[in-house]
Amino acid sequence: MTHHDTPDDRRDGTEQFDDLDGEADARAQREGGQIETAAIHAGQPPDEQTGAVMPPIYATSTYVQDGPGQDRGYEYSRTGNPTRTALEANLAALEGGAHGRAFASGMAAINTVLNLLEAGDHVIAGDDVYGGTYRLFREVYEDYDLSFSFVDTTDLDAVGAAVRPETALVWVETPTNPLMRINDIAALSQIAHEAGALCAVDNTFATPYLQRPLEHGADIVSHSLTKYLGGHSDVVGGALVTDDAELNERLGFYQNSVGATPDPFACFLVLRGTKTLPVRMDRHCENARTLAERLDEHPAVDRVYYPGLPEHPSHELAAEQMDDFGGMVSFELAGSLDEVSEFVSATEVFALAESLGGVESLIEQPATMTHASIPREERLAAGLTDGLVRASVGTEHVEDLWADIERALATALE
Ligand code: P1T
Secondary structure, three states: OOOOOOHHHHHOOOOOHHHOOOHHHHHHHHHOHHHHHHHHHHOOOOOOOOOOOOOOOOOOOOEOOHHHHHHHOOEEOOOOHHHHHHHHHHHOOOHOOOEEEEEHHHHHHHHHHHHHHOOOOEEEOOOOOOHHHHHOOOHHHHHHOOOEEEEEEOHHHHHHHHOOOEEEEEEEEEEOOOOOOOHHHHHHHHHHOOOOOOEEEOOOOOOOOOOOOOHHHHEEEEEOOOOOOOOOOOOOOOOEOOHHHHHHHHHHHHHHHHHOOOOOOHHHHHHHHOOOOHHHHHHHOOOOOOHHHHHHHHHOEEEOOOEEEEOOOHHHHHHHHHOOOOOEEEEEOOOOOHHHHHHHHHOOEEEOOOOOOOOOOEEEOOOOOOOOOOOHHHHOOOOOOOOEEEEOOOOOHHHHHHHHHHHHHHHHHH
């Protein structure tokens, strides 16, 4: 077939994606195709009018109506925009869920999950979560009379013991940021459901290419699109995916009422990013595995946190729950705090910066950067030491990355 055939003439295995401009079809589309194909086609059939292979950026705030209250599916761009619809369907398909919702940032997505709760409700959250998530829970929502128990959610007994009659949500990341702990999504979903609570999983570190929490029983999947899904460090965004129609309705109500929605340009950039998610993730995983193994052998490194290493305490669970182990590696250096700071400042290919998941490698010190909003005692109690280094391993040549780390270690620890 040629690119010029009409959609009806196509016989290339992508016909099943043609109707995917509505959320309801997303799951069926995902089931009908492999994730590599869904990443490129789900939610974005060629434009009917022009044949454009990328969804147009609908730079419009409003839409003409045929009569008062008679719109053509869109009335105002906070409420809905076709470029956003394409992204939401694409993300839903990748996660294997029926409904996607896109937001202006990962934090806006997480905030929308908390909007589902009522004053008096209780949340069990992992004690190793992104610092901004901790800040939102503790410093914003405690003032709205929600209460939070931060527990080591890899300890299922501890999670069971934290359940209260008013527990309404279990919130976890897996792998966690930055200690790379692996949470058992199926077991945590079961505990949540027995307590009458929702289980929400922040899947930012794994991405749907490596792990699909809805398959393991989670109710809501959350993403910072800023990371691997965008993939190029050029956009900030967030998303929620669920299979539950009623939850989706409620999330949509808050998405529209609060208004933290992404503009169509941001949606376009993420759609461009998700097309290459599978090929990028393969290289991220391969490079991270090599660096983790070599760091593990290096005399200046005390401990490596990477679920792909056989000695990782949850290596087997990770191997079951994930399709590969991801591109994030954390490690502790044997040197002093100053030497650690010197090390992260001395790398040249790895840029010293917050964030993760782009094609370029980044390195940071969580205690002073991404997790500085967590009080030091709580950080230490959760195992997040001042000497911890977190690397987002990019897709550069692995030997250039390793040479950079070796050189910076030698400089800092000489
Ligand atoms: O930055 P934003 O798009 O709002 O996403 C917040 C967020 C949510 N969940 C996880 C697991 C995250 O890692 C983040 C953002 N994290 C960083 C900026 C960071 O460097 O860890």
